[in-house]
Amino acid sequence: MKHAEVRESLLSKQNELEDRLGRITQHLTKPGNQDWSEQAQERENDEVLEAIGQEAKHELINISAALRRIDEDAYEICDSCGESIPQARLLAMPYTQYCIGCAEKQQG
Numbered sequence: 001m002k003h004a005e006v007r008e009s010l011l012s013k014q015n016e017l018e019d020r021l022g023r024i025t026q027h028l029t030k031p032g033n034q035d036w037s038e039q040a041q042e043r044e045n046d047e048v049l050e051a052i053g054q055e056a057k058h059e060l061i062n063i064s065a066a067l068r069r070i071d072e073d074a075y076e077i078c079d080s081c082g083e084s085i086p087q088a089r090l091l092a093m094p095y096t097q098y099c100i101g102c103a104e105k106q107q108g
């Protein structure tokens with residue numbers, strides 16, 4: 001597996017998410033000057049934006065963990081049993097740190 005390519009795609013995803021988070025933060029901190037009905041609508045939008053922001057933050061944490069694993073040359077190594085994680089799994093779940101067997105054990 002080409003780590004440089006994975007790294008590249010993680011970094012571009014990271015940029016995209018940081019950009020999105022920046023715009024959400026900007027929007028949420030913008031003082032509202034609408035009338036009451038518009039403010040209510042605005043609050044609903046803000047809640048949706050906050051949820052998206054939380055999701056983006058969570059994904060950013062996963063991305064930086066994956067990048068660190070690449071830097072440490074541990075990207076394809078299961079954190080739990082030390083076996084290598086199959087490429088197909090890494091392609092499907094680029095942020096995973098466990099092989100399928102260990103991931104199932106973690107969940108159950």
Ligand SMILES: [Zn+2]
Pocket residue numbers: 078079080081082083098099100101102103
């Ligand atoms: Zn494992």
